[in-house]
Amino acid sequence: GAVVSQHPSRVICKSGTSVKIECRSLDFQATTMFWYRQFPKKSLMLMATSNEGSKATYEQGVEKDKFLINHASLTLSTLTVTSAHPEDSSFYICSAREGGRRYGYTFGSGTRLTVV
Amino acid sequence: AQTVTQSQPEMSVQEAETVTLSCTYDTSESDYYLFWYKQPPSRQMILVIRQEAYKQQNATENRFSVNFQKAAKSFSLKISDSQLGDAAMYFCAYRSEVPGTASKLTFGTGTRLQVTL
Numbered sequence: 001g002a003v004v005s006q007h008p009s010r011v012i013c014k015s016g017t018s019v020k021i022e023c024r025s026l027d028f029q030a031t032t033m034f035w036y037r038q039f040p041k042k043s044l045m046l047m048a049t050s051n052e053g054s055k056a057t058y059e060q061g062v063e064k065d066k067f068l069i070n071h072a073s074l075t076l077s078t079l080t081v082t083s084a085h086p087e088d089s090s091f092y093i094c095s096a097r098e099g100g101r102r103y104g105y106t107f108g109s110g111t112r113l114t115v116v
Numbered sequence: 117a118q119t120v121t122q123s124q125p126e127m128s129v130q131e132a133e134t135v136t137l138s139c140t141y142d143t144s145e146s147d148y149y150l151f152w153y154k155q156p157p158s159r160q161m162i163l164v165i166r167q168e169a170y171k172q173q174n175a176t177e178n179r180f181s182v183n184f185q186k187a188a189k190s191f192s193l194k195i196s197d198s199q200l201g202d203a204a205m206y207f208c209a210y211r212s213e214v215p216g217t218a219s220k221l222t223f224g225t226g227t228r229l230q231v232t233l
Contacts, residue, residue, distance in 0.1 A: 032219065034220060034221070038159075041205075041226075041228075042225070042226070043207060043223045043224060043225045043226050044161075044207070044221075044223045046220055046221070046222075049220055091159065093159075093161065095161070095221075097219060105163070105221065107160065107161035109158070109159065109160050110159045110160070
């Protein structure tokens, strides 16, 4: 079945530094990638939607300059948290949708980011 | 904007018993999809079941079935013969079929299901 590989699974970084999270679709072409943030014991909050080769569409309240999303190829999308602060600590999940599939979403295994 | 509400933060069921998780949603659209996702402790999201709004027949996947009431905007999940491996967070999700909505999912707040011996 479809697999999305998300790396790293855990990362600890110092305040003020940047962190990049990668999501790769291993056996399909991810025309659309969704990035979510999940706080402990909470729901998934959509941060942005990206289509391959296009600029990401960010949800209201999400800082575009802080959460940089790149979807340069059909198999790779990245989320870069710039100038990270402790309040950015969270669980980040990507979800890929293959073009032509009406309801198939494949989720990555998530990245736990801790900013110290 | 669509909203998805799960009014049960936590539920508990005994092994082999049946449990129903509730979900309601608010939309003015007529064409959409509804989903139930499971998130075990590993945090990996797993699709449990989906329902197309235009279908009157309730979806079923082995021990999992839904009660889809379109007029009432209700979409409950029934788990039969509960197993220890069913313990997880369950999220109800909505997806619009309106062109231009980017196929994004709107998730409910989740229900944590405990399965006891």
